[in-house]
Amino acid sequence: MKRRIVVGAIAAVLVVVLIAVWRPTGLGFKPNIDAESAVLLDMDTGDIWVDINGDVPMPPASVSKLMTEMIVLDQISSGMIRWEDRVPISAYASKMGGTSLSLKRGEFYTIRELLEGVTIYSANDATVALAEYMAGSEASFVLMMNDKAHSLGLSSRTIFTNATGLSGKDLGFTDPNMHISGETMMTARDTAKLAAALIYHHPDILNISSRTQMHLKNKGLYVSNSNFMLPAMGGIYAYEGTDGLKTGHNNRAGYCIAGSAQRDGHRLIAVVMGAKTYESRFEGAAKLFDYGFFRGLQSGDRVKHMMNPLRIRN
Known part of the structure; x- marks a missing residue:
């Protein structure tokens, strides 16, 4: 009898341990995320299902390029620029550090090539070249970024100070005539809302962000996507259904997605x-997706269309 009790007690302990360590999100528990902040947004309902320090402003690194992508696609949609427009590379753009396509002063590339460089590879030189082409200067483009953030209803805690998301230290030189000082900061909630707005208004962005690599023909250069969650990447972090959008990293921001x-x-x-x-x-991110898809399966009243991101529920 005592032996049965002991065996039963051991079995109960094992069950508790397994629940604690074996993908608890699959059982409907909110995930424990090892990061400064995290948010999970359901685009069907507009609900925020997980919010860990979601309103705390954080340095976003290249994740801030989502706003650059948004403005490029807005201008293409409005006819202000065209995919095949040839964009000159300035001396300033060619000096961008960090991730770059090694674009040289005086070279020309199409809007399409540069946007692919931004979206797939997070190229800082391509980002600045686009900013200068659309606004005349990066400084003027930053004003456009913040105006767009306001029109999307992003909070005042999110502010853009350059087109790339680079920190002042990473830039390594003085920004020319910047109108807004300080560092780019975004909250996780605002980042989710921006990503949702980008997909809602420009769903074709996913056709770019889901590509595993891009080819810059003039240079004979192939570069790979840094989002290892894409199924086509085939690695240990590949996640079924993933199709974008943006990763980022620097010493100040840590690792973001x-x-x-x-x-x-x-x-x-x-x-x-x-x-x-x-x-x-x-x-x-995988834990957040696991939790969200599990919860979606359990919800019988889920809206069957994509929610306008301007109506995201706070």
């Missing part, structure tokens, strides 16, 4: 900011 995934017509946006390792940002 604004990811999008869709299963059975159900789209989620997962944002992880301030993770300590590139592994933990992908693991955190």
Whole structure:
């Protein structure tokens, strides 16, 4: 009898341990994310299902390029610029540090090539070249970024100070005539809302952000996507249904991701900011997606269309 009690007690302990360590999100528990902030947005309902320090402003690194992508696609949609427009590379753009396509002063590239460089590879030189082409200078483009943030209803805690998301230290030289000083900061909530607005208004962005690599023909250059969650990447972080959007990293921001995934017509946006390792940002986003898709399966009253992101519920 005592032996049965002991065996039963051991079995109960094992069950508790398994629940604690084996993908608890699959059982409907909110995930524990190893990062400074994280948000999970359901684009079907506009609900924020997970919010960990979602209103705390954080340095976003290249995730802030989502706003650059938004403005490029807005201008293409309005006819202000065209995909095949040839953009000159300035001396300033060619000096951009960090991730770059090694664009040289005096070279020309199309809007399409540069946007692919921004979206797939997070190229800082391509980002600045686009900003200068659309607004005349990066400084004027930054004003456009903040105006767009206001029109989308992003909070005052999100502010853009350059087109790239680079920190002042990473830039390594003085910005020319910048109108807004300080560092770019975004909240996880605002990042999710921006990502949702980008997909809602310009769904074709996912055709670019889901590509595993891009080819810059003039240079014979191939570069790979840094989003290892894409299924076509085939790695250990690949997640079924993932199709974008943006990763970011620098010493100040840590590792960040604004990811999008869709299963059975159900789209989620997962944002992880301030993770300590590139592994933990992908693991955190996967936990958020697991939780969201599990919860979506349990919800019988889910709206069957994509919610206008301007109506996201706070």
